[in-house]
Amino acid sequence: MSFNLTVALDAMGGDHGIEAVIPGADLALKTMPELKFVIYGDEGKIRPVLARYANLRKRCEVVHTDKAISNDEKPAIALRSGRQSSMRLAINAVKEGRADCIVSSGNTGALMAMAKMVLKCLPGIHRPAIASVLPTISRDTVVLDLGANIVCDTEMLTQFAVLGAVYARVVEGISAPRIGLLNVGTEDMKGGEMLRETAAVLSKVKLPGKFLGFVEGVDITNGRADVIVTDGFTGNVALKTAEGVAKMSEYYMRRAFKSSPFAMLGALLAYRSFKKVKKELDPRYYNGGMFLGLDGICVKSHGGSDHIGFANAIKVAAELAHRGFNDRVAVEIEQLMSQESFFVSDIDEEESV
DSSP: OOOOOEEEEETTOTTTTHHHHHHHHHHHHHHOTTOEEEEEEOHHHHHHHHTTOHHHHHTEEEEEOOOOOOTTOOHHHHHHHOTTSHHHHHHHHHHTTSOSEEEEOSOHHHHHHHHHHHHOBOTTOSSOEEEEEEOOSSSOEEEEOSSSOSSOOHHHHHHHHHHHHHHHHHTSOOSSOEEEEEOSOSSTTOSOHHHHHHHHHHHHSOOSSEEEEEEOTTHHHHTSOSEEEOOHHHHHHHHHHHHHHHHHHHHHHHHHHTSSHHHHHHHHHTHHHHHHHHHHHOGGGGOOEEEETBSSEEEEOOTTOOHHHHHHHHHHHHHHHHTTHHHHHHHHHHHHHHHHHHHHHHHHHHHHO
16 A cells, blocks of 8 residues: 655654654655655754664655653643744644654653644544554454543543544444443443433434444453543553553463473474464554544654554554545534534433423
8 A cells, every 4th residue: 555645753752762763764664665754853863873774764854953842741831842842843744734644752741732732623523532453352442532631521422432433444444333432331320420421422323333332341352342432541541451461461471481391392382373472462563542633643652662663653643644534534523513412402301301
């Protein structure tokens, strides 16, 4: 597939900065050779690393700035003092049409604040959501919100359902994605009032997919739903818990295979199989938190990810831009808003009877 796109890269963000961004961009070029990059950051530090990648040098432009947003900088301060930072300049490139998307592994709060201020939300969207694709025992699941909005209301969650469903259709190729609302149980009476109200709305409005009702935490990994909707607090806890469980599982597996000579022999015989499993669960290959709902493609790479993870984040951004994700969202949100007030009023009337 041809990806004739320009990607703006914030080279100064994350734990590894340039040492992940430059090799990551070069790795992305191996599968998407028509990509072009505009790399924002300290040119004196970028050029020595870039010198090792001849192919990437032909496909990129470096824009110098020695200003960067630190990982612990508060979003409000970043907005005021970071106008010439690598993060802000990369976002500006998308706004001004010089790039089709932006990828950064920098401060999440600052990236969201800057992207929302510069790119704005798509018409009809109240708040953008962070979404990511997680592996399951059947096929991948889109989960959102993963931390952008700690407290959500019914309208926000309904819009998140649309955003997630459109992603599942456009990028994952699922014609009728199954949408679940994360709760403490699947029964209708479970959860707080707001969750029950949201379920009532989602069960009535026409969505770009099928609403399943409530799903539980176990459904995140069993493949029951293609899209799982939740607030940013719950979603972030679920994501970090999943990452922790994956690391713990790997630790116990390694320890078990070192426990005896027979165990080590078994590990040797099963090496190829375990290597395949490890890759399927490797978070680097699912890296790339999408800021869905913005009027521009912005993807957040995990701050601690290496070049493999950063390359995957670039792939996610390129897929969204290439497939016209925002155009599809605009259509679906317009259809939702045209019917939402009618259905909400119906619900209110039913509850008042």
